[in-house]
Amino acid sequence: MTTPEPGDALNNDAPKSEATLKPAAVVRSFRWLVLLALAIVAGGMMAIHFWPLPVIDTIQDGDIEEPVASVSGYLGPQACAPCHARRVEEFQKTSHFRACRLPKNGDMPPGFAPGKGKHVYDPALRFEMIQKDGDFLQIATRATADGEQSSKARIDFAYGAAKADEVFFSWRGDQLFELPVVWLHPLNRWANSTINPHGSGDFSRETTIRCLECHNTYFEHQAGTRNEYKRNNFILGVTCERCHGPGQEHVAYHQAHPQAETATAIVRPDLLARERQLEVCTQCHSNAIKARGPAFQYRPGEPLDAYFRTITSKYPELDHVANQVQYLRQSKCFQKSNMTCTTCHDPHRPHDSRISRSEQKCLQCHKPVDCRERDRLPQPVQGNCLACHMPQRVWMNVHFHTEDDRYVPPIRRFQHRIAVDPTARQEVLLAWHRTQSDPSSHNEADRLRKALVEHWLKEADARRQEFRFLAAIGAIREALRVESTPSSKEKLRAAVARQAKLDRDLVDALHLIDERRLPAAIEALQKILAVKPDLAIAHGKLGTAYGALGKKELAIEHLQMVAKCDPDDPYGFMGLGWLAFLQGRWEDAVSNYRRADDIEPFNSKTNYHWGLALSKLGRWEEAGERFRHVLIIDPKHAGGYQGQSQALRQQGRAAEALHCARRAAVLTRFRNADILVTLTEAYVAAGQIAEARSAAAKAFDAVKVSNPTLEPELRRRLDEILAGANPAPKK
Numbered sequence: 001m002t003t004p005e006p007g008d009a010l011n012n013d014a015p016k017s018e019a020t021l022k023p024a025a026v027v028r029s030f031r032w033l034v035l036l037a038l039a040i041v042a043g044g045m046m047a048i049h050f051w052p053l054p055v056i057d058t059i060q061d062g063d064i065e066e067p068v069a070s071v072s073g074y075l076g077p078q079a080c081a082p083c084h085a086r087r088v089e090e091f092q093k094t095s096h097f098r099a100c101r102l103p104k105n106g107d108m109p110p111g112f113a114p115g116k117g118k119h120v121y122d123p124a125l126r127f128e129m130i131q132k133d134g135d136f137l138q139i140a141t142r143a144t145a146d147g148e149q150s151s152k153a154r155i156d157f158a159y160g161a162a163k164a165d166e167v168f169f170s171w172r173g174d175q176l177f178e179l180p181v182v183w184l185h186p187l188n189r190w191a192n193s194t195i196n197p198h199g200s201g202d203f204s205r206e207t208t209i210r211c212l213e214c215h216n217t218y219f220e221h222q223a224g225t226r227n228e229y230k231r232n233n234f235i236l237g238v239t240c241e242r243c244h245g246p247g248q249e250h251v252a253y254h255q256a257h258p259q260a261e262t263a264t265a266i267v268r269p270d271l272l273a274r275e276r277q278l279e280v281c282t283q284c285h286s287n288a289i290k291a292r293g294p295a296f297q298y299r300p301g302e303p304l305d306a307y308f309r310t311i312t313s314k315y316p317e318l319d320h321v322a323n324q325v326q327y328l329r330q331s332k333c334f335q336k337s338n339m340t341c342t343t344c345h346d347p348h349r350p351h352d353s354r355i356s357r358s359e360q361k362c363l364q365c366h367k368p369v370d371c372r373e374r375d376r377l378p379q380p381v382q383g384n385c386l387a388c389h390m391p392q393r394v395w396m397n398v399h400f401h402t403e404d405d406r407y408v409p410p411i412r413r414f415q416h417r418i419a420v421d422p423t424a425r426q427e428v429l430l431a432w433h434r435t436q437s438d439p440s441s442h443n444e445a446d447r448l449r450k451a452l453v454e455h456w457l458k459e460a461d462a463r464r465q466e467f468r469f470l471a472a473i474g475a476i477r478e479a480l481r482v483e484s485t486p487s488s489k490e491k492l493r494a495a496v497a498r499q500a501k502l503d504r505d506l507v508d509a510l511h512l513i514d515e516r517r518l519p520a521a522i523e524a525l526q527k528i529l530a531v532k533p534d535l536a537i538a539h540g541k542l543g544t545a546y547g548a549l550g551k552k553e554l555a556i557e558h559l560q561m562v563a564k565c566d567p568d569d570p571y572g573f574m575g576l577g578w579l580a581f582l583q584g585r586w587e588d589a590v591s592n593y594r595r596a597d598d599i600e601p602f603n604s605k606t607n608y609h610w611g612l613a614l615s616k617l618g619r620w621e622e623a624g625e626r627f628r629h630v631l632i633i634d635p636k637h638a639g640g641y642q643g644q645s646q647a648l649r650q651q652g653r654a655a656e657a658l659h660c661a662r663r664a665a666v667l668t669r670f671r672n673a674d675i676l677v678t679l680t681e682a683y684v685a686a687g688q689i690a691e692a693r694s695a696a697a698k699a700f701d702a703v704k705v706s707n708p709t710l711e712p713e714l715r716r717r718l719d720e721i722l723a724g725a726n727p728a729p730k731k
Contacts (some may be wrong), residue, residue: 001409007365013500017218018354019710021350025507028492030090035567037189042373046210051539052279052688053690053692053693053697054681054694056683056691056693056695056698057361057665059666060267060662063662069569071248072218072220072246072249072296073249074217074218074235074241074248075241075246075247075248076217076241076244077091077092077097077241079247079251080247081255081668082241085649087348090349091239091263091348093350094238094347094348094350094351095163095350095351096239097237097239097429098161098162099159099161099214099218099237099238100157100158100212100215100216100237101158101236102156102157102158102160103136103156104153105131108131109160109166109183109185110123110134110188111183111189111527112129112130112131114130117129117130117190119181119403120403120590121195124142124143124531125140125141125142125203126140127139127141127180127181127192128141128296129181133237134491135154135155136154136168137152137154137155138152138155138168138170138179138180138181138202139151139153139155140202140203140700142200149579150394151201151202151203152202152256152270153170153179153202153204154170154178155169155170156171157169157176157236158175158728159215160183160185162409163185163186164184164185164186165183165185165191165398165410166182166183166184166185166595167179167182167193168181168182169207171202171231172203174222174228174229174230175206175207175229176207176227176229177202177205177206177210178193178204178206178207178211179204180192180193180195180205181201181399182201182570184400184402184408184410185410186410187410189402189407190403190723191408192400193400193401194401194503196207196618197504197507198507198511200506206227206731207227208227209221209287209290209295210292213283213284213296214238214283214321214499215237215294216234216235216236216237217235217238217239218233218234218235218241218296219233219234219296220234221295221296223605223634224633224634224635224637225634228501237524238284238551241570242300243267243269243300243347244266244267244268244269244300245266245267245300246299247266249265250263250264250524251639252263253265256474265364266526267299267301269301272301274338275303276300276301276302276303277324277340277341278301279300279303279304279467281340281683282304282325282341283298283304284322285322285323285324285325285341286306286310286320286322286323286324286326287307287310287311287312287319287323288304288310288312289310289311289321290309290310290311290568290599290601291307291308291602292307292308292309292601292603293304293307294602305428309600309601311568312326312568312618313326316393316395316396316397316454317395317397317468317474318395319397319398320397321394321398323397323412324341324416325416327415327417328416328418330417330419331416331418331419332418332419333365335417337365337529342643343361343364344361345436346686347483357725358384359383359384361481362385362631362692365679368383370461373388373425375430376428379677380431380432380611381428381432384428386414387424387428388421389418389420389421389426389605390414390416390417390418391414391415391416391423391424391427391707392412392413393412393414393415393423393478393718394409394412394471394474394475394477394478394726395411395413395474396474397639397647401706402645402714406494406496406499406500407459407473407500409477412534415513421453423452423455426448426451426452427482429444429450430445430448430449430452430482433445447637449482451481452482453479453485454484454660455481455688456475456476456479456482457475457488458477460473460475460476460479460495461668463475465618466497467531467532467533467535467696469498469499469502469532472495473492473495473496473499476488476491476492476495478492480603486518498531502528502532504533505524505527505528506528506535506537508524508536509524509525509528509541510541512524513541513544519571520546521541521545522542522546522549525538525541525545527540527663531658534565536562536565536569536571536572537571539558539559539561539562539565539572540558540571541573542558543556543557543558543559543561544575546558547559547575547578547579552579552583555575555579556576559571559572559576559579559715560572560576563595563697565692568598568599569599570595570597570600570606571597573595574592574593574596574605574606576592577591577592577593577596577609577610577613578588578609580613581612581613581616584616585618585689586614586617587617589609589613589616590610590617593606593607593610593613594610597610600632604633604634604637604640607626607627607630607640608626608627608635608637608640608643608683609642610622610626611624611626611630611640611647612643614626614644615643615647620646620647620650621647621651621653623643623647624643624647624648624651627640627641627643627644627647628640630644631644636667638664638668638672638675639661639665640659641661641663641664641667642664642674642675644660645657645661645677645678646681647677649682649685654682654685654686655686657685657686658679658683658686660682660689661675661678661681661683662682663681663694664678664679665679670698670702671702673699673702673703673706673710673714674689674699676696677696677699677714677721678696679695680692680696680699680718681721682693684721684722684724684725692721692722692725696721696722698716699714699719702713
């Protein structure tokens, strides 16, 4: 099953696959008859070739609309320092400020020291992290049939604040790539993220826009690209303006009015309504990961939902990197008060991990006597509010692989659902009794140890039965933290092996699809689903493979399963929309594309295909709106301009249609036959007949290069277009 790219069709309404066009007729000794016949066709192709035609591929004013220069208004924390020096100095020590930074001596992990930088992925692939000539480098070396091959990547940015994992990024042209080897501070060792064994080079992967948005104040993104940025326009780390808004106007005002005492043109989060206050934090500390518009457009004080769609994860291991707010909202403390994130966290100062300081926050609303368990607890732990009500847990949504272990979470995260947790209470008591030497404490510690191990292993079994294999690994790690036994270690080994095989099999199946070995891919995906039947990506790819082989019913069955397994994955609806399109079920196609857009609102591919389906229904105004949205997302989408041209022409807006058609032609360098057909139609509608013939000639020349078998079909289509035009002038 394939989907159309811009300019795939030679028809009046909307692109269609070239595979659906009739094969070319074979012209042998009767070529002269064909030419003679064409010569007498009024407005036909012979006029295109024999009469002087205007040049239409010269770039004209309005053909190229350069993107508007960035006017973000961000200045960076150095602009705040003249008036807020102490606060800026203090803030520079926070994890937020260090969320992304340039690598420099004295500020990189100890693993870059000589002799410390080796990490072996497997016998055929190893990595080395070194510092050389002022640069920090990550070098991948792989054994191949032709000998060892190495690829070197310079580290240009580092994510992390020396507490959990430190991840590294490298420029490649104007694109940013995440390097595979990371440093785990709690373990003081190297590890790697998931590596595609079918990959090559430095084994990096493209970073995402959302990743940059949460680790930086600003990056100028090239609109319409997945991963391109202006390399000279960014502000690293989460700094002042990320919470207070761009400071350009504020700084300019107070420079011009140095006596002003009231802050002007800047956001004070503490004065915002409660939800807007929360959103200053939850723009990153939530599952708000589906963009509704361009990158870095959210401003503090505005509704976050206007900029991002927030997904609701069913289980913690499916969370975005940091999703504390979803659980905080479930707390009675939250529901029965006006608390926000800053009730407990001071964003301007480095985090103090000492529990005693955190408990002072609890005592702002609670009294010690409010704890019903207090009198039954040993005196030294009576004030340990966080450990009992917000315990640290293995979350598993972030994990890495070391040389001797896999699916290793770098830290245990605090549970932000503030509640009574009997297991957490047992853990607090176990920790205390283990510090005591009397027989009673020894016996109680033994009882608690057995109860907790039993609890976590039972939890692991329950998660495994729900096909939550990552979560099961987390539960076993909790059991091992209580007591490391050979039995628990064996359970962890088996759980890790199961998840590793599942991941490896999925990567191999996707590779088979990339190689178009569809029967083998189908077999592999079926085996994966026999192990984990709720894996959305496996259902989606299996549906795609079945669709490509013409097995429509099976394709529909598995594509429908995608949303059932993961309501936040639009892939199934996209595939169902395209199957409906191929079968001429335009209304069904429109319905499925609309549902895909509900899930992922800012996607040019969804809107483009949606526009094609609306075009087939003759709903030109709606189609034009979809194509307009495509161009908001991707200003250089040639297919969006082509579709917009067709929609405008059908609405009688010939001048606008011609402008869009020319833009599509410019973007494809006047070499795409289908887009040149649309340009021909636009010229005819605008009454520019000579230009129409010139565009038609170029379309015919283009198809000779790209796909000569389409020449007869193209000839027929262009004859139809030009038949209503004025006859060619005579010599």
